Amino acid sequence: MDLNERFRLHWKGVFAQLMQPGSVVLLGASGGLDSTVLAHLLKSCDIPFELAHMNFQLRGAESLRDENFVKDLGKKLGAAVRIKQVDTKSFAADHHLSTQEAARELRYKWFAELLQTSSSDLQIHTPDAISLQLVATAHHADDSIETVLMHFFRGTGIDGLKGIPAYNKDQSVIRPLLPFTREQLEAYAREHTIDFITDSSNLSNDYTRNYFRNQLIPQLQEVYPNVKENLMRNTERLGEVAMLYKQAVALQLNKLMEYKGNEIHIPVLKWVKSDPLNTITWEMIRPYGFAAAQVPEVLKLSGAGNGSTVASSTHRIIKNRAWIIIAPLATEAAKHILIEQEGQTHFTDGSLILKIINKPAEMHTEQGVEYIDADKIAFPLLLRKWKTGDYFYPLGMNKKKKLAKFFIDAKLSKTQKEAVWVLEMDQKIICIPGLRIDNRFKIGSSTQKLLQISYRK
Numbered sequence: 001m002d003l004n005e006r007f008r009l010h011w012k013g014v015f016a017q018l019m020q021p022g023s024v025v026l027l028g029a030s031g032g033l034d035s036t037v038l039a040h041l042l043k044s045c046d047i048p049f050e051l052a053h054m055n056f057q058l059r060g061a062e063s064l065r066d067e068n069f070v071k072d073l074g075k076k077l078g079a080a081v082r083i084k085q086v087d088t089k090s091f092a093a094d095h096h097l098s099t100q101e102a103a104r105e106l107r108y109k110w111f112a113e114l115l116q117t118s119s120s121d122l123q124i125h126t127p128d129a130i131s132l133q134l135v136a137t138a139h140h141a142d143d144s145i146e147t148v149l150m151h152f153f154r155g156t157g158i159d160g161l162k163g164i165p166a167y168n169k170d171q172s173v174i175r176p177l178l179p180f181t182r183e184q185l186e187a188y189a190r191e192h193t194i195d196f197i198t199d200s201s202n203l204s205n206d207y208t209r210n211y212f213r214n215q216l217i218p219q220l221q222e223v224y225p226n227v228k229e230n231l232m233r234n235t236e237r238l239g240e241v242a243m244l245y246k247q248a249v250a251l252q253l254n255k256l257m258e259y260k261g262n263e264i265h266i267p268v269l270k271w272v273k274s275d276p277l278n279t280i281t282w283e284m285i286r287p288y289g290f291a292a293a294q295v296p297e298v299l300k301l302s303g304a305g306n307g308s309t310v311a312s313s314t315h316r317i318i319k320n321r322a323w324i325i326i327a328p329l330a331t332e333a334a335k336h337i338l339i340e341q342e343g344q345t346h347f348t349d350g351s352l353i354l355k356i357i358n359k360p361a362e363m364h365t366e367q368g369v370e371y372i373d374a375d376k377i378a379f380p381l382l383l384r385k386w387k388t389g390d391y392f393y394p395l396g397m398n399k400k401k402k403l404a405k406f407f408i409d410a411k412l413s414k415t416q417k418e419a420v421w422v423l424e425m426d427q428k429i430i431c432i433p434g435l436r437i438d439n440r441f442k443i444g445s446s447t448q449k450l451l452q453i454s455y456r457k
Contacts, residue, residue: 003180003188007041014166015134015174023133025049025174026082026114028107031069034138036196037185038177042136043077050080050132054110056088056103062199069197084110108171111135115172133172139164140177140185145231146212157282157292158242163235181228249283257284263415264326271324272302288315288326307414320413327415337383339423345383349419352383352433353454359447368434368456372441374449377425386420392429393439403432410435423453 019025025042029035029051042049053070055063067083074081092102115132144163151160166178177185189196220227252274258265266284274280282295289312290298297310301319308319311329318325339345345352356374363371390403407417423431431437433455443450 003184004041004044007176007180008045010179011045011047011176015176018134018167018174020133023048025134025136026052026111026132027079027136028111028138029053029070029073030138030199031066031073031197032138032199033182033185033189033196034140034177036073036194037189038136038138039073039077039079040192040194041176041188043079049136050074050082052082052111052114052135053084054103054107055083055085056106057085058088058099058103059199066197066199082114108173111173112171135171135173137173137175138177139175140180140182141228141232142182142213142217144178144235145217145228146209148231148235149212149216150208158238158245161235162239162242163232249280252280253284256280262328266324266326268302268319268322268324285312285317285326289313290315290317309414318414321411323413325413325415339381339383340379347383347421349421350433350455350457352423353452353456354381355452355454357450357452359443359450363443368454370431370433370437370453370455371443371450372430372437372453373443373447374451375447376441377430377451381430382424383421384424386417386422386432390422390429392422392432392436395437395439395442397439403429406432406436419457 025047027035027039027042027049029039030053039049039051051070051074053067055067057063067085071081071083073079086106088099088102088106091097091106092099095102095105097105115135117132148161148163164175164178166175167173188194217227224230256266256270256274271277271281271284277299278295281298282292285294285298286292290310291312294310294312298317301308301310301317301324304319306319306321310317314329316327316329318327337345337347339352339354342354342356345354386403388404391400392403392406393400394406403420403422407420412420420435421433422429423433428440429438430441431453433453434457437453
């Protein structure tokens, strides 16, 4: 079976169901062997496609040659062509990226933009309106093998050893050539006299990938002639292993992690009994910006003192008594809100409704609602975040107590403490909304009017 027929069967089995009637594949075309052969294969299988070429302007006249080649290829195959020129070096410098990283980011960002457009502004126009639904890139088996080896030597988890995915649903990217080697593509190009261009940078070993391609893999083939075939089969097996791994990890994490608002609470005793502990801990913290190198530091929290933390760029892991809490970083500065009259006040951690009412014959308790003597209150009041050194006289006590000590006695977690606001008048705390009023402002036998304080998180 020749490559053309194998490609047709592969497309029908894997990608055809992703296409909708009237949709067109957007093929990222460099003019090199891989994308040019893919364009011819799509044409021979009557799969509608357009060409998208990004001129990175990195190789002077050679870059312009590539652009013109893709335009001519589009004319030859009757395919619409989209061209974009970018200043890759400036983009890399502005965003502190390597040239390769910048080129990749620019390319995929453009692909995403093109998926949102119609068939306007093309070098060659199609007669009917089209719908771009999928982006096809020409990654082949050798690219996947090189990626696996690079990940292996750099250090990676199991996902990094399963190769390049054939379909990236989030980016709507497909890679139809992954089952085929570069040698097979070269043979197809010779058989069908397909012209293509050679990027001179691919011959240099300055780039890591080119070192693997041009030196390491050929040397491995001298010792293990079937090294490519073996690695391809290994990546297929590891892909299935990765699926089983994710299922097993998810099962354990579902038993461990309790979601409370924007926090995750994990019981320490259950966590430390997880097996394998290092793997479960890594998968537990990985989605929240933590690095694999922080796993030992996180593990130490199991025996650390109350309030100990480990931070990532977006989250903290906090030891709170018998629990480990993963919480977002508190990035919003504390605010001071002046309340000049009755009504509703919204703030970062909830809302407060103040209302003056006549004292009822019978008082009823209601969660989140507290009452103080309105005759002892004079507006304006100040609503603010609590701070170290704050104190008040808790209801029922004639001695003052620091808020920090009150929170310890109330067994508040670190994040719960950070969400506490106080209501004060003349630098005296009259209430900690949702927790306790100050004894100095309590209702007495002579009280006629009440200040009703309703707090909602």
